[in-house]
Amino acid sequence: MKHFQKSELLDRMPTQFFASLVQKVGKVVAEGHDVINLGQGNPDQPTPEHIVRSLQKAVENPVHHKYSPFRGNDFFKEAIAAFYKREYNVTIDPKTEVAVLFGGKAGLVEIPQCLLNEGDTVLVPDPGYPDYWSGVALAKAEMEYMPLEEVYHFLPNYEAIDESVLDKAKLMFLNYPNNPTGAVATPEFFEETVELAEKYDICVVHDFAYGAIGFEGKKPISFLQTPGAKEVGIEIYTLSKTYNMAGWRVGFAVGNPSVIEAVNLLQDHMYVSIFGAVQEAAADALLESQKCVDDLVELYAERREVLISGLREIGWEVSAPEGSFFAWLKVPQKYTSTEFADKLLSEAHVVVAPGVGFGSHGEGYVRVGLLTSTERLKEAVRRIQKLDIF
Numbered sequence: 001m002k003h004f005q006k007s008e009l010l011d012r013m014p015t016q017f018f019a020s021l022v023q024k025v026g027k028v029v030a031e032g033h034d035v036i037n038l039g040q041g042n043p044d045q046p047t048p049e050h051i052v053r054s055l056q057k058a059v060e061n062p063v064h065h066k067y068s069p070f071r072g073n074d075f076f077k078e079a080i081a082a083f084y085k086r087e088y089n090v091t092i093d094p095k096t097e098v099a100v101l102f103g104g105k106a107g108l109v110e111i112p113q114c115l116l117n118e119g120d121t122v123l124v125p126d127p128g129y130p131d132y133w134s135g136v137a138l139a140k141a142e143m144e145y146m147p148l149e150e151v152y153h154f155l156p157n158y159e160a161i162d163e164s165v166l167d168k169a170k171l172m173f174l175n176y177p178n179n180p181t182g183a184v185a186t187p188e189f190f191e192e193t194v195e196l197a198e199k200y201d202i203c204v205v206h207d208f209a210y211g212a213i214g215f216e217g218k219k220p221i222s223f224l225q226t227p228g229a230k231e232v233g234i235e236i237y238t239l240s241k242t243y244n245m246a247g248w249r250v251g252f253a254v255g256n257p258s259v260i261e262a263v264n265l266l267q268d269h270m271y272v273s274i275f276g277a278v279q280e281a282a283a284d285a286l287l288e289s290q291k292c293v294d295d296l297v298e299l300y301a302e303r304r305e306v307l308i309s310g311l312r313e314i315g316w317e318v319s320a321p322e323g324s325f326f327a328w329l330k331v332p333q334k335y336t337s338t339e340f341a342d343k344l345l346s347e348a349h350v351v352v353a354p355g356v357g358f359g360s361h362g363e364g365y366v367r368v369g370l371l372t373s374t375e376r377l378k379e380a381v382r383r384i385q386k387l388d389i390f
């Protein structure tokens, strides 16, 4: 069999840190153990029924059997604008300020290719969601890391970034509620971000994937609520987490029209937009009752309480996340994050994600997903209690 060489571009792609974790987990499962997997970020609940029904109905409409409009259906973009107005009191022009995406991931990976040239600089959070790195690699751009540290509530400390780095940076990724740390942004932090972006001509891409998930009654804020935000950036939203629609691949970018145009232009060349029936169901998800979202947040809040109080009871001093469905737990000092995750897997059959997989500043932490029942979370705590970890 002939073996064809990969392109140099593909060779630039970052290695998938978590692929080795998946392999290790597979081995333990194959040995027949009952594994509690808290290492992934895949929502465990089904899509709310009214959204599924909406798709079923829409699929019968022959209009959707044709190519959909290249840049998405107007009804979906209008629903997105109405959603932003209702939820955040942000005014969005559906014609020029919305790009329909095949999930948030697609937009995040596309953006660097839309705005950057080879060798340009991008600011990325460390720890951060690894897909930012993939988009940067595809654009042949360079990354500068912004450490997210507990002392600064896992918000980047802009004062610590070298002036020369800010001068050359063209793009910045932010993500609040944050994966992996569970931190949320404050209005002051976003104001500081707009100021910085204006001063240094940086385009801000705020990944709002966990926008719906805030705890203790606090609704996470949209970057676009900040005065001047639309001048300097965009926000990427996905229906994956808010409505348990991860498999549907539907999301959108909203904000600065020049960035939205660039995303649409790239997509004109790469795709025809999402299946119209999916857009119809997604529009219904955004426009109809949001009780399903309230119920989901309540479910995650209950799981968060069970996990955090359970771990504290067994003597592990952990902080509770303020948003997202992840807990970011400091590992006992004698372990690296990988050693600790390996120990939990081999001795307790509990999977957690080692923090270092999200960047070097993730060392010393593990990420735990609230994506299984309270019973299984309690069982995970019981198993961890039996280990000699402190």
Ligand SMILES: Cc1ncc(COP(=O)(O)O)c(C=O)c1O
Residues within 6 Å of the ligand: 041, 102, 103, 104, 105, 106, 129, 175, 179, 207, 209, 237, 238, 239, 240, 246, 250, 251
């Ligand atoms: C921080 C963050 N951004 C974006 C995404 C992308 O979600 P999707 O591509 O399903 O919209 C995820 C999914 O895990 C995420 O954790």
